[in-house]
Amino acid sequence: MLWRWGCRCLLRVVLVPGPSLPSDSRRLILLNMRRSAAPSQLQGNPFKKPKFISPARSHPSPNEEVAKLNSDIKLFEVAANKNNFLQPQNDPRTCNFNLPTKECAKGINHGDNYREKYCLEASTKTTLDLHHTVHSAPKEITVSKGQEEKPDSLVKYFSVVWCKASKKKHKKWEGDGVLIVKGKSFTLKDLEGKDIGRGTGYKLKELEKIEEGQTMMIGGKEIEVMGIISPDDFNSGRCFQFGGGCSAILSSSQAAKKCFSNPFKSVCKLSSKENKQNSFQSCKPRHDPYAPNSLVMLRPDKNHQWLFNKNCFPVVDVVIDPHLVYYLRPHQKEGITFLYECVMGMRVNGRCGAILADEMGLGKTLQCISLIWTLQCQGPYGGKPIVKKTLIVTPGSLVNNWKKEFQKWLGIERIKIFTVDQDHKVEEFTKSPFYSVLIISYEMLLRSLDQIKNVKFDLLICDEGHRLKNSTIKTTTALISLSCEKRIILTGTPVQNDLQEFFTLIDFVNPGILGSLSAYRKIYEEPIIISRQPSASEEERELGEQRAAELTCLTGLFILRRTQEVINQYLPPKIENVVFCRPGALQIALYRKLLNSQAVRFCLQGLLENTSHLICIGALKKLCNHPCLLFGSIKEKESNSTWDESEERNLYEGLMNVFPADYNPIMFTEEESGKLQVLSKLLAVIRELRPAEKVVLVSNYTRTLDILQEVCKRHGYAYTRLDGQTPISQRQQIVDGFNSKYSSDFIFLLSSKAGGVGLNLIGGSHLILYDIDWNPATDIQAMSRVWRDGQKHPVHIYRLLTTGTIEEKIYQRQISKQGLSGAVVDLSKTSDHIQFSVEELKNLFTLHESSHCVTHDLLDCECTGENHTGLRAAMTWIFEKKNFFLPPPLCF
Ligand SMILES: Nc1ncnc2c1ncn2[C@@H]1O[C@H](COP(=O)(O)OP(=O)(O)OP(=O)(O)O)[C@@H](O)[C@H]1O
């Protein structure tokens, strides 16, 4: 027997197989609810067992029952029958059961079999049955570890209702709960996962006998057992069914199925003459859905129509403008289809949010522009446009880039864009009916929030939206306060395995879908984090993994991430070089001194505050970039009044004596830093061998950029610079200038933290990462600035690392943790918070002086790093004194 709970009524739906039933061997029987006091019963709790109805027994006919129901339920039934959504779950791709099936309309291109691919992709991640409200009624109490185990390890799960113990005849149940019985003890949890009762020492026999319908007194609470929960439903967290998330997804499975209406045929009769005329005019799709290569969006199913087509307009195909389709890559067509279905509420019923987390350079901007243009001109109901006004919020440096992209793909006539800057205020936009798209930076948004709130935006796009991962920052609260329902986050850098940040992003696009934060913590975050700790038991590990898989599955419906591989074929080759540079003599002396400082020794003994090691790490990183940076920091600190008590004093003690007595940081030399020396020669090689090519030089620190700028000046290289201080209004101009073939700039100095995201720097084909970040995503972000659509030359990436130092250790950590950026769609990978054990700190705070590349040694690779071709060979040759090691890329 399969059963499910109706989505918005006090009724249960029971599906009974039987020989005399219709073709799909099942029918729906709608039962009146047995009781209604507990909250879940008002919303529908699938883990409450409905009254069993034997297939052989006679029931009231479905028709009789249906007659009692409201139209909502009728629709539910019809949709169910039509779409066969209650089919047995033989398909291993159960996780994606909710996804729309392949279009039925022959000859219409609905996006390159996207759904099939998506299904397969996700199915490799988890085999969980998302369609959790449809499952076999449990036959017997399930035991988690096999019947033959000791009774103490037997675990059973029950859905219950509970109230405080009382002698009243008519109980008023206070809530639903989950009862976990393990050996002689039990735990009672509410549906937010919180423990509300515990007990131990019960008679084993009594606990073993618990069955459905039984009432019991435990831990001062009276409970009634409503049903048995399978270990799988408990482990995945589905039994908690909180926050409406599950029911939303449940409904979508009914909704998102196949098309059923002819695009040219009205679904219902329109009464007035005027309506008929309107419908006649707008009945035709804007573009021909049958034209070759046309890209047609999924037609709304009956459930969607019932919800959103109250006026019974005819259903019209929504077809992407062929002018755009001509340029779209296959993954972009899929992306547009995905975004359309999300914002139209076709994927998760009643939720219109999406996260497009494609890797950098995949053209998220074009996908959004195509969506906006489509929704602004078309809609599935009578062709009526879905969106009038769109708000795009983006980092300041990208405001004009968005405008440029609109113009690039749609010209200046089709759509009117307003960008906010110093001279163009939001008022201008609000007063004019002329503009349909407002592009604003996050900073300006905060300043103009009141005016923005007065405009009714139908679509909100947050570019580089990972910055919204912190729910307490002003920008996030400001954006949450906007009433717009259709919300899209664009990010090439998805959240790095922080489950709380992940929640914030999800909750922003689809508010409430994961329930309250406290429930989310109990049901997902805690078990997942516990499972990742080395001390986790096998049971905890399994629970955590299953909860992670379920979370991935739930959110996978509205998160899409593709990797750069999908555009590799359109791009020139990319050659990545990791250049290990030997530190200079001064650097080595200072490094040794720092490692011998009291601060570092205390850190290793665990005697200092948590953050102290970060100060030590910061000092070592500065030193690797150039000793003059460390010199500057010490001088600055010395003049500070708190210097005497500060931890830095312990770190820097005696360091000044290592510098030459007359050391002047302004007069720094290249020889003092191994990396700077290599950089200077590398620039010379590029200049000599590839005079027409340009270089993007990236650092995380503005002070380091100052040094690099000075090097440019000394060598007479024309340069341009973009960092956090660059006024937003000038940023696009600087980027355009560098990208122009007429520009004489040889070098683009870029602060990766301040301006790395989203920029197109295809004018440069060499990118040098002068320093390394803990987070590999920051480096990948920077690299993606040059290796993207529009790049004409083969791209060379050089990552400079100081041999034997902390930089190598960070790099090793990066390569061992690479792949984490997939975290947004695969949360089951380990956490990457920077928490160091004393062992790790010991490793970090060691200088390896004898090796020319510790990372290479670790690989046990025999190569000498000498057999290079092309530019790499030239580099090796031109350098008179080989103060670097360049292993072949395949080494790593
Ligand atoms: N189909 C296409 N054909 C040619 N060029 C394209 C196509 N799609 C995108 N581009 C170009 O590729 C470049 C990168 O696109 P875009 O800036 O949208 O990437 P992105 O996904 O937003 O990356 P990031 O995460 O770095 O911001 C842009 O110059 C854009 O015009």
Ligand SMILES: [Mg+2]
């Ligand atoms: Mg972008």
